[in-house]
Amino acid sequence: MTGDTVGYRYLMPLVRPISDSTVVITGASSGIGTATAYALARRGCALVLAARTEPALLAVARRCDELGGRSLVVPTDVTDPAAVERLAASAVAQFGRIDAWINNAAVGVVGLFDEIPVAEFRRVLEVDLLGTAYGMRAALPHLGATGGGVVVNNASVLAEVAMPYQSAYNAAKHGIRGLSDTVRQELRLTGRGDISICTVLPAAIDTPFFRHAANHSGQVFAPPPPVYPPTMVAETIVRLLQRPRREAYAGGAARLLGLQWRLAPALTERVLAWYAQRTQFGPGAPADSSGNVFRPDADGVPEGGWHGRRRQVVRVTAALGLAAAGTAVGTVAAMARQRRQVR
Numbered sequence: 001m002t003g004d005t006v007g008y009r010y011l012m013p014l015v016r017p018i019s020d021s022t023v024v025i026t027g028a029s030s031g032i033g034t035a036t037a038y039a040l041a042r043r044g045c046a047l048v049l050a051a052r053t054e055p056a057l058l059a060v061a062r063r064c065d066e067l068g069g070r071s072l073v074v075p076t077d078v079t080d081p082a083a084v085e086r087l088a089a090s091a092v093a094q095f096g097r098i099d100a101w102i103n104n105a106a107v108g109v110v111g112l113f114d115e116i117p118v119a120e121f122r123r124v125l126e127v128d129l130l131g132t133a134y135g136m137r138a139a140l141p142h143l144g145a146t147g148g149g150v151v152v153n154n155a156s157v158l159a160e161v162a163m164p165y166q167s168a169y170n171a172a173k174h175g176i177r178g179l180s181d182t183v184r185q186e187l188r189l190t191g192r193g194d195i196s197i198c199t200v201l202p203a204a205i206d207t208p209f210f211r212h213a214a215n216h217s218g219q220v221f222a223p224p225p226p227v228y229p230p231t232m233v234a235e236t237i238v239r240l241l242q243r244p245r246r247e248a249y250a251g252g253a254a255r256l257l258g259l260q261w262r263l264a265p266a267l268t269e270r271v272l273a274w275y276a277q278r279t280q281f282g283p284g285a286p287a288d289s290s291g292n293v294f295r296p297d298a299d300g301v302p303e304g305g306w307h308g309r310r311r312q313v314v315r316v317t318a319a320l321g322l323a324a325a326g327t328a329v330g331t332v333a334a335m336a337r338q339r340r341q342v343r
Contacts, residue, residue, distance in 0.1 A: 011150075011196035011197075011198065011244035011245060011246070012148050012150075012193065012194045012195070012196050012244065013150065013196070013241070013242055013243060013244055014099055014100060014149065014150055014241055014242065015099065015146060015147045015148050015149065015194075016099060018040070018043050018044075018045060018238070018241060018242060019043055019044035019045065020044075021045055021046070021099035021100060021241075022045070022046040022047075022048065022091060022095040022096070022097055022098055022099050022100075023040055023045050023046070023047055023048070023098075023099060023100040023101070023102065023241070024047075024048040024050065024087065024088070024091050024098055024100070024101045024102065024135075024139070025037055025040075025047065025048070025049055025050065025102045025104060026050045026051065026076065026078050026087075026102065026103055026104050026105040026131065026135055027050075027051055027078075027104035027105030027106060027154075028047075028049035028050055028051050028057060028060055028104070029049075029051035029052070029053045029056035029057050029060060029296075029298035029299075029300060030051075030056060030207065030208050030212075030298040030299055030300060030301055030302065031205070031207030031208055031209055031230055031302060031304070032104055032154060032202070032205060032207060032230045032233045032234065032237075032302070033049075033051065033102075033104040033105070034060050034230070034300065034301065034302045035229075035230035035231050035233065035234040035302040036102060036104065036233070036234040036237050036238070037049060037060055037064050037069075037071075038060075038063065038064065038067060038234070038302070039231070039234040039235060039237075039238050040064075040069060040238065041063075041064035041065070041067040041068055041069025041071070042067050042068060042069070043068075043069075043238070044068050044069060045069050045070075046069070046070045046071075046072075046094075046095045047061075047064055047069050047070065047071045047072070048071075048072045048074060048087070048090065048091040048094070048095070048098075049061055049064070049071055049072065049073050049074070050074050050075070050076040050078070050087050050105075051075070051076065051105065051296070051298060052075060052076070052077055052296035052298070053075075053296040053297070053298035053299075053300075054073065054075045055300075056298040056299055056300035057073045057075065057298075057300070058073055059300035060300050061073050070095075072090065072091065072094045072095070074086075074087045074090045074091070078105045078127060078130075078131030078132075078134060078135065079123075079126040079127055079130060079131055079134075080134075081134040081137070081138075084131075084134040084135055084137075084138045085138050087138065088138040088139060088142055091142075092142060097142065097145070097146040098139060098142040098143060098146065098149065099143070099146060099149045099150075100143075100149050100150045100151070100152070100241050101135055101136070101138075101139035101143070101149070101150075101151050101152075102151075102152045102154070102237060103131065103132040103135040103136065103151070103152070103153045103154060103176075104154045105127060105128075105131050105132075106127060106128045106131075106154065106169075106172075106209070107123065107124055107127045107128065107212070107213065107214075107291070107292055107293045108124060108128075108166065108168070108169045108209060108213040108214070108291075108293075109121065109124055109166075109168050109169070109213060109214035109215070109216070109290075109291070109293060110165050110166060110213055110214070110215050110216065110217050110221045110280075111165060111214075111215065111216030111217045112165065112216075112217075113167040115216055116167065116168065116214075116216055117216070117290075120168070120214050120290060120293050120294075121167070121168045123293050123294060124168035124169060124172055124293065125168060125171065125172050125175075127172075127293075128169065128172035128173065128176070129171075129172040129175040129176055129179070132153050132176050132179065133179060135151075136151055136153075136179075136183060136197075139151055140187075140192075140195060143195045144192060144194075144195060147194060148194030148195055148196075149194075149195055149196070150195075150196045150198060150240065150241050150244050151195070151196065151197050151198065152198045152199075152200060152237050152240050152241065153176050153179075153180050153197070153198070153199050153200070154176075154200050154202070154233075154237075155173050155176040155177050155180070155199045155200065155201055156169075156173045156201060156202055157201045157202060157203055157249065157251075157253075157254035157257055157258065158170050158173045158174075159173040159174050159176055159177035159199070159201055160174075160177070160201060160257070160258050160261055161257050161258065161261045161268070161272060162174075162269070162272070163224070163272060163273070163276040163280065164273050164276055164277065165217055165276070165280070176199065177199055177201075177247075180197050180198075180199045181199075181246075183197050184196075184197040184246065196244035197246075198240045198244050198245060198246065198247070198248065199246065199247045199248075200233065200236055200237055200240065200247070200248050200249075200250055201247060201248070201249050201250065201254055201258070202228070202232075202233045202236075202249075202250035202251055202254060203226065203227075203228055203249075203250065203251030203252075203253040203254035203257070204223035204224050204225065204226065204227045204228065204251075204253070205223070205227065205228055205229070205230050205232075205233055205250075205251075206223065206227050206228065206229055206230060206303050206304050206305070206306045206307065207230050207302065207303065207304045208298070208299065208301065208303075208304040209304065210222055210223050210304060210306070211304060212291050212292040212297055212298075213291045213292075213293075214289060214290045214291040214292075214293045215286060215288065215289050215291060216288050217281065218285055218286075219281040219282070219284070219285065219286075220281060220282035220283060220284040220285075220286055221280065221281065221282075222279075222280055222281060222282040222306065223280070223304075223306050224275065224276055224279040224280040225279060226251070226252075226253050227306050228250070228251040228253075229303070230302040230303065231302070232250055232251065233250040233251075236248050236250040257272070
């Protein structure tokens, strides 16, 4: 199985077969959102596609219809809670109900924390974290009205670990993970356990995100290898709809990083900072740019063109595996030393 699952099997799946389900996807105009729309269209889903770039959404919708799905385009800025409520209402008006909601919309800004413009830092939190919160608030009553359903929040492996030069994105994704856990608890406590809240934690993915991000680093922003195709995350999300879990990694590197972070967080933090410094930037010196943080700039394609970095998957994953083994050995040794000192 691609992607690792984390947690217990107590979450409820879709009430209906996936081919008879209505799924809302935010951030559907490129990257993981587009790949997920195509994966669900192949299974016959009714899809409600949301993002800021209407031409890109229309192109994705046409392809979804060709693949066997049924689609509705609703241009939406997820930072506007009223607009997100209208998105939910449009889905119900067109297809009669909502069975699943995928919070995927995201923007990013790269640069040193104290050099990122405050407005851009705030906007990343508004899109990535508050956009997810508004999506869940809009989805919950409709999912409850249809007897249950599934929410999938795209949180990234950076919800568990952290990388330098991405402070706003790291903060937002950590927030999504905590928000998901809290809402899941509340649903269970209030008798709404038929609504499942799932979090997906992908590794670096070959999407346009890295070219569209705001950039104040003075270097070309690139995904640190290994880089996985967006179809892998899409299939992980489809499986979460059918067999919900609290969390699911997408990509072996994400699983390894999470393991290292839990075993030896201080050491892994240092190693990951060193690794990110040397791998998440490419050649060139672009001018400062706000990217797509404030203006829509999607192109309706899943991939970002980082195919060369995909070829490093085996080599880098093997290196991460050795690092994880070394971390585990170091942790066990440290625990043994502590026990000896206590004696």
